[in-house]
């Protein structure tokens with residue numbers, strides 16, 4: 017599978033009736049990329065079951081291979097039963113050139129691994145990746161003993177001059193721009209000489225569930241982690257064990273499918289929804305219920321049923337920011353206004369998501385207003401037109417949701433959805449065959 021798909025537009029299909037679909041989803045991006053890092057820095061080999069095979073996870077696999085780990089992708093076409101096998105290799109080594117694409121997880125989780133390698137590791141990504149927040153983690157790594165040449169930019173591209181190990185110790189940073197700045201430091205910390213104590217100082221860190229995911233997966237790999245103090249995380253040095261990971265379905269990627277139940281007054285089930293999880297997508301249960309959906313979690317998965325119409329949403333999405341594009345699209349089709357707050361940091365995601373959503377939904381005749389830390393959405397009748405996606409997979413998903421109810425929504429560069437869901441349009445079409 018190529019890492020990027022050719023640019024093409026896609027007219028989002030209208031739903032001609034209520035959907036009634038079971039939609040299995042591939043593995044979590046966040047869990048797959050954490051498992052890859054933990055496997056490549058472990059002392060033995062690991063098996064990653066049900067990984068996500070997408071641009072972001074392939075970039076991570078490529079990057080780790082470039083540093084000397086062996087990552088074997090098996091049968092990526094299969095829905096079930098695919099495994100990735102990771103052998104850490106004898107030692108992490110450069111020189112290497114690494115492409116992070118537009119993947120936040122790769123650009124923040126990989127540099128600490130590069131600091132453990134022996135040799136120069138040059139790291140760059142897509143044009144917009146150079147604008148995503150990196151400065152705090154680069155400064156933190158320097159404070160922990162790393163030698164990094166970023167030309168004073170505090171951003172991509174940069175070269176990590178790996179020396180085969182890192183001292184580690186205590187470091188303070190402002191991670192209000194992205195939780196990944198902390199997760200990146202913690203994930204490699206068992207391999208630092210002194211481990212790490214990371215202290216956050218600044219406005220609140222977003223995406224708390226993703227930090228809990230980092231801590232939980234580190235512990236599953238055998239690390240000793242103390243997260244009992246607010247805004248302080250301590251990881252002790254020590255060998256990680258190779259192990260079997262079983263990756264949960266990506267619950268954030270469930271948003272648009274479950275949302276289709278609301279828009280069409282239908283019913284969608286996502287099988288394999290874990291009864292307990294650190295994934296932020298689990299918040300969809302409450303959020304879609306607040307919008308008027310009937311939500312049931314059972315042995316067969318999570319089912320959302322829509323009725324005749326659904327409501328606007330008032331919510332602080334600080335912890336679950338990646339759900340915003342799809343929730344905003346839903347809000348634009350709701351029967352009342354919405355106010356989504358706590359998401360100023362989305363300006364540093366794949367694109368400035370607040371600006372992109374305002375521009376594109378208003379371009380279809382909508383009324384979305386940007387707030388200092390969020391969006392206010394006033395539903396209005398929409399009409400078809402081009403929906404630009406800014407290399408943002410979740411803008412494709414948002415455009416698809418609008419297209420369910422608005423004929424002629426032409427989603428530009430739909431292939432960019434391959435960042436986390438390469439076969440999205442096929443899955444969407446298959447769901448829609450049940451409509452009517």
Ligand SMILES: O=C(O)C1=C[C@@H](OP(=O)(O)O)[C@@H](O)[C@H](O)C1
Nearest residue numbers: 046194195196222223226337338
């Ligand atoms: O650690 C992770 O896997 C992620 C953390 C979040 O990043 P931010 O804290 O930058 O929002 C989230 O939005 C992103 O999609 C994945």
Ligand SMILES: C=C(OP(=O)(O)O)C(=O)O
Nearest residue numbers: 118119120121338365366
């Ligand atoms: C913010 C996101 O991704 P990234 O991992 O690139 O930060 C996202 O998937 O919504």
